[in-house]
Amino acid sequence: MRNQHKKSALAAAAVLLAVTGLSACGSEGNGLAEKSGKEVVDEAGKALKDAKSVRMKMDTSEEGAFSIDLAMDGDGNCAGVIDQGEAGKVELIKQGEKVWMKPDQKFWETQSGPEGASTWELVKGKYLSGTTEDPMMAGMAGTCDLKAIQEDIGSDDEDATWSDPKEGEVEGQSVVTVESTKDGEKTTLHVAAEGTAYPVQSIGEESGTQSKVAFSEWDKPVADEVPSEEESLDVAKLEQMG
Numbered sequence: 001m002r003n004q005h006k007k008s009a010l011a012a013a014a015v016l017l018a019v020t021g022l023s024a025c026g027s028e029g030n031g032l033a034e035k036s037g038k039e040v041v042d043e044a045g046k047a048l049k050d051a052k053s054v055r056m057k058m059d060t061s062e063e064g065a066f067s068i069d070l071a072m073d074g075d076g077n078c079a080g081v082i083d084q085g086e087a088g089k090v091e092l093i094k095q096g097e098k099v100w101m102k103p104d105q106k107f108w109e110t111q112s113g114p115e116g117a118s119t120w121e122l123v124k125g126k127y128l129s130g131t132t133e134d135p136m137m138a139g140m141a142g143t144c145d146l147k148a149i150q151e152d153i154g155s156d157d158e159d160a161t162w163s164d165p166k167e168g169e170v171e172g173q174s175v176v177t178v179e180s181t182k183d184g185e186k187t188t189l190h191v192a193a194e195g196t197a198y199p200v201q202s203i204g205e206e207s208g209t210q211s212k213v214a215f216s217e218w219d220k221p222v223a224d225e226v227p228s229e230e231e232s233l234d235v236a237k238l239e240q241m242g
Contacts, residue, residue, distance in 0.1 A: 037162025078144035
């Protein structure tokens with residue numbers, strides 16, 4: 001299941017999230033442009049920890065790497081897609097401790113060894129259902145743990161040096177931008193310059209590889225639709241079949 005690979009994705013997202021966040025508002029600007037880069041980051045981190053939910057889209061330029069598109073909240077709910085490129089794609093839904101995931105054929109064939117093709121024949125078209133107590137489900141569900149990300153905010157940031165904010169636009173949205181380089185990694189952070197200063201985009205660059213995280217749908221409820229019993233297969237039954 002390559003759980004370590006998935007944990008690496010969460011860690012990468014957390015590193016980028018560690019320099020992002022929110023602040024005060026105002027129709028003529030929220031004042032971030034007049035602050036120092038460190039003050040922007042400090043305000044951002046504090047407010048991000050208070051966010052109730054967010055949709056996070058992450059992708060990297062690294063060959064064979066994967067992307068994620070997940071909406072998650074602080075109550076343990078999550079919905080979206082994890083795309084591992086040549087290693088397959090998984091639709092993921094989490095409501096509290098309950099988890100549903102729907103890997104595609106490529107996922108099973110590349111990550112389940114010789115049994116992958118036969119497993120696909122058993123589950124194709126259905127979600128696996130279970131809880132975070134099951135190792136198979138927990139590894140994937142851990143990718144969308146908003147509280148874990150919030151707890152990691154600022155943990156690796158104390159000695160970073162940030163540039164003064166510059167005003168600009170990202171996809172038509174007014175932002176202030178701050179930059180930092182630490183241990184060979186450059187981080188560029190764009191934060192909304194009007195209204196609530198939510199992070200808009202964070203870009204990390206290291207050794208020729210770029211990781212980009214875009215943020216949206218702050219404090220909006222995560223979709224609560226879950227697959228029916230007819231659309232699902234209990235993961236415990238699948239494990240018995242194996």
